[in-house]
Amino acid sequence: MTSKYLQLETTSNFITKIQWFLCIGLFSFLVLNYPHIPEWQYGSFFKINGFTLLIWTLVTFFSALISSFGKNYLKGFRYHASFMTLSLGFIMSIMLFVMTNHMILLIAFWLLMGYFMSRLIGVDAAWGEAKEASKLALKYFLISSLFLSIAVFLLAYQTQDFTLNGMISKVNQIPYSITVISGICIIISAIIQSAIYPFHRWLLSAMTAPTPASALMHAGFVNGSGILLALFSTVLFTSNTLIILFIIGGFTAIIAQFTKLIQVNVKQKLACSTIAQMGFMIMQCGLGFFNAAIVHLILHGFYKAYLFLSSGENIAHSEPQSPTNITIKPLQAIAVLIYSAIGAVLFIYLTGKSFDVNSSIFLTLIVAITVGQLTYNIVKEPSLSILQKSILPPILFISGMATYALMYNGVTVLMNDMPMVHVPTSVSYLEITFGLIFLIGFFIMKLGIYRKHPWIYVKLLNISQPNKKTVLMYKS
Known part of the structure; x- marks a missing residue:
């Protein structure tokens, strides 16, 4: 048993070092080549540009940070090896999703992200509530992938092009009604993954995940919809569906902030906070500022990773407080x-x-x-x-x-x-x-x-x- 734990610790240390090495390498490359980032394309399947490298840098940073934290936090956890494997699969699926240029692969990696995250939510296979939370999350992610598939295949059929670049360049040739349907399906797919009302319960139920998995989910996974909406921004503009994002995001931001105030559980409070922040990110997309949404995604990732990884300390130092009345001279x-x-x-x-x-x-x-x-x-x-x-x-x-x-x-x-x-x-x-x-x-x-x-x-x-x-x- 001791040799097994020793082998697990060695593997964990090796994976963590590789992640830090990749993060530092990617960040250095971005800084040294900014603002003229070279672009690579591999047939019709993959493309790498400045945006791809930016997301890769963020993903490797958060994964390395959470992996470093998890080495001690999960020591002795019977599913530590499963957690490491699933986390690595989740990170790889995000990186592949961001670089793909082919619609079939885009759908596959979107679904794969959801699959790995649902498994991380229910990584403690002996815990009944965790298994139910995993099933619930997977159901939502399958529905999200279904709506994304409908949007993509409608666009591909109309443009006769299965590449993202080709599809976007021909979006003005598509009948307006098809563009609207596709835009709405993309929006539904995005707001399900970001736990926007009324699709928020999967995130509130996902507190069964270990704290490092929760940090990974709140700092990375729920932000994925911002990336999806940025990739399909042209479709949303052409279909005039931005107002839907603006209204849904705004309502979610306000309601989730209200619900955050009445929570007594620290992780539930953080979940409501994430829903509110995702509402604000969606709202920014609805205003036409997809770049601002990506900045929000980055800042929220740092903020929420810190809050989850320090949540135990907050519990130890927190005391019940009476609400204060706002008065001002x-x-x-x-x-x-x-x-x-x-x-x-x-x-x-x-x-x-x-x-x-x-x-x-x-x-x-x-x-x-x-x-x-x-x-x-x-x-x-x-x-x-x-x-x-x-x-x-x-x-x-x-x-x-x-x-x-x-x-x-x-x-x-x-x-x-x-x-x-x-x-x-x-x-x-x-x-x-x-x-x-x-x-x-x-x-x-x-x-x-x-x-x-x-x-x-x-x-x-x-x-x-x-x-x-x-x-x-x-x-x-």
Whole structure:
């Protein structure tokens, strides 16, 4: 038994070192060749460009990080070898999915990603709830693959081309009704994998996965829909289905933030947070900013991997807290408004957006709200002096926006050979109306108004529950 564990540890160390070596190599190649990244194509099957290398770098980084963490976390776990094998298969399927140019392979690798993730969710084969969670997730992923298959085969039949490049170049020749059906099927496939409402229960039920698998899922797998939507951005623009993404993503972001507030389980809280972040990512795609969605995918991956891998420490140090009422003095309110406006202008300038009234106004509004919230948290802190309260907000949001702008512009350059990844659209009355609903929902959440209405609490609690078969159904 000792030699078996020793062999497993040696293999784990070797795989981890290979992953770190690949990550460092890919990152170095990107930096040394930026912004003129060479492109390779292997017949009609595979292509490698700047975007491919970017995703590969991220995937190998997160896999190496989680593998390093898992070496100690999973020591003695009877399914450690299975976890390592499935994780490696999952990582390889993502890398192959991103580089494929053939539609049959694209569907196959999309399905393979879902298969490996469902197996990771149920890696503890002796745990009944884990097996049920795995079955539920696989069912959702099969449905997602089915809708993607319908979209791809409709497009391929109309264009007589099974390559992604060829299909996208001929999308304007396809009848509008077929393009709409294909666009809707691609959207459904994407939102299922990202656990967007009403397809969110598979993620809430997936807490049976070991923490390293959860980190891999929340930092990588659910983000895959952002990649899928970016690859088919031309179809979504041509079919005029972006508004669907905008509305579904916005509603999900607000509802999931509400449900996050009432969770008592740390992993369920993180799951609701992921659903909200995926809603925001989908919303950005709906605004025509697929490059911003990829940046969000990257930042969310770092953020959520850290939160999951440190979740045990958070449990040890957390204490129940009573909700605080939001109160603000006139001078504090003025400071919040001024810094919000400065933050919005700085965001427009650093990311190269214009002051024209188009879909980018929604991203600017969200940035202004974020800066305002940051400023509010600082000006309300009693331990800080007036000078510190005046200086800290601009230092924090300027440095944060500079970092974001650097990533945003860098990702945009790496995606420059992909059509329609950064196309602001005109603002419709429907978008304005929903924007107001989004804003009202945000303030209802922040002001805690929902606490005064028990029926809202019950409704939110019900929709944020995992599938019943994945919770305490197999007690011995």
